[in-house]
Amino acid sequence: MGSAAAYHLASWGVDTLGIERFDIPHQQGSSHGVTRIIREGQYEDPEYVPLARRSYELWRELEAETGRDLLHITGGIDAGPPDGEVAPSSEASCRAHDIDHEVLSGAEVNERFPGYDIPDDHRAVYQPESGFLVPEQCIIAHVEAAQARGAEIRARETVTGVTEDASGVRVTTDRGTYRADEAVVTAGAWAREFLPSLADRLVPVRQVLAWLQPTDPPQFDPDAFPVFIHETETERFYGFPRFDVPGFKFARFNHFGEEVDPDAMPREPRREDEEMLRAYAERHFPTGAGPTMRLSTCLFTNTPDGHFVVDAAPDRSHVTVGAGFSGHGFKFASAVGEVLADLALDGETEREVDLFAADRFGDDRGE
Template sequence: MEHYDVIVIGVGSMGGAAANVLAERGVKVLGLETFWPGHDQGSAHGGTRIVRQAYFESPDYVPLLRRAYEGWHKLERESGREIVNLCGGIYIGDRDNLVFKGSMEAAQLHGIEHEVLDATEVKRRFPTMNPTDDAFALYEPNAGYVRPEETTMANAEVAARKGATIRFGEPVTHWSATPGGGVEVVTSQGQYGADKLIITPGAWAPQLLPELRFPLSIERMVFYWFTPEFSDAVPYELYEDKRHPIYIEETHGNQQIYGFPMTDGREGGFKLGFFRLGTPTTPQTIDRNVYDAEVEQMRRRALELFPYLTGGLVQAKTCLYSVTPDEHFILGPYPDKPQVVLGCGFSGHGFKFVPVIGEVLADLATTGTTEHPISLFDPKRLVLSPG
């Protein structure tokens, strides 16, 4: 049985980042992944993911985001892939809404560059948008998007270049902690041993971590690409990422939406989706079809902010969210198994942290501790007692 310093189960976004960091540190690491590089079966696909630092979810995330930004640029340099585009970001809501209010709190607390715009100024600077007259917006120039498929492929490639062994198409069937403090992992193709184990299972967490009984909600989400109606007043160029920011909006309880500029040409469509308007599912039973009623619900909501988004649907895709009750991550040692480190439950907002999560997982697997602030994500807070 071949032995490694660290095995990583799940070489998607977080696991790939961890393998990359470990290999850079000279650790003998094996990464095991059920699917293919950059696959579309989990949560790391769809062409774009938002990155931002004026973080309305909690100011406590901002130090991690700043470190993550350093990691995004490093990964782009090392891989030679185009991954990061900081086209700016705008967060719109009524004065008391968390999207606006929380973004303002994080920006002020951490000294993040920003502007506050009223509705009139939003419409002037971004004619694609028509927020309500009493809305406010925080504009963050250092926000934008990253490419998820490019990210997962880049981490795997760079990790392998640094000495990691990455095996795609090799699902794990069983893992166990050994009496001596190590681990054993059984796959469809073999058996491996290691001193430490990192598990980054995404939506497969309930299957790979059944003993912990985490109260995770696995949800089917949908994102959509529509075609705007272009005109002389609002031409295609105003939707491109050279002129248009990423955006998040919720005003007077109208259900939060988020989205992107047109990143893939005139024919690629204008991508957006609801945040946390999913339906319970499992990775094995998810319905990959998207229905007319869902498309119309998205279009009606989108038109509240984007009055010219009246053209045809280009495409719609499903995605899996793994959501914790408090919407904070699960990141830390496996309770009672210190040789096992967990990273899951990223609740639909974790992708922007990929590089720093990789560092945290690598730290915990090699030294048992990390300098990054992760107390908010302690797995023990969610462990349910048996019965």
């Protein structure tokens, strides 16, 4: 979100400085792991759809500008029990916004895509325009395009404070102090360090991703294997075709629900992480459940309702925040960056972002 905001601000001729604590790109936060799902229909809430459509447009524009391959269309499956949330809500979202889709039984999914083995009586919504983004390349593209427009981007510099005074915003780092008219905070799991009014609404959770080598690799190629979100009786999983690195990638949303301090999180995957993920693959993607190729940790930063915070920061006049993307935000990064730039410069945006208001949580903490 930060690299996208820097790109849009610089595109509009604004003197822009981007500060990154780690490398560009890096593997310490929520924006790595080779692939990220993009889909137009949103089971989380139909209100996301216009922002998803704008995201597709902006990713394609960024591809054209930079020459990088960022967006890959594979089709996508949203599946689960007929009385669950994922499939019915995905279908409702598609119908509400006239999105191209098919409704399939689990048996029909398995027949069409042999890598799948979901329960025959599950229901699935297939969206032919779903696919995946390459997150590291997306970040590089936004950073390089921002730099080409005059933005200054600094890595390996840690922000220690964001404060306001009569002259605007003061940002302190381990290398110095900067003054600006406006600041945009997109610090992921670290955002709450700078946003005390939202600190207990932004909860970092440890996430683990797995790549297993298929025993029948062609079944998991991008032209044969749609990205998926699959709701079981108790959990939700998501996955991708083989791409760029060995193995078929998948994970469970929120993994074990392990709330963490991002600076102290166990980064090395554990045996129990692998065993839980492998058990799911053996049940529902058996020809994908070969030897483990790779395990990787990342972070979700969850809000109480699972929706984003994209708004002016509470109690701050010159700080805009993008945070709490709750494990489903990366696809929107191109459009969220545009919205953050709008809000920072004009205090408003033409995009539909009421769902992401920072004040929606009220104060139910008994204070």
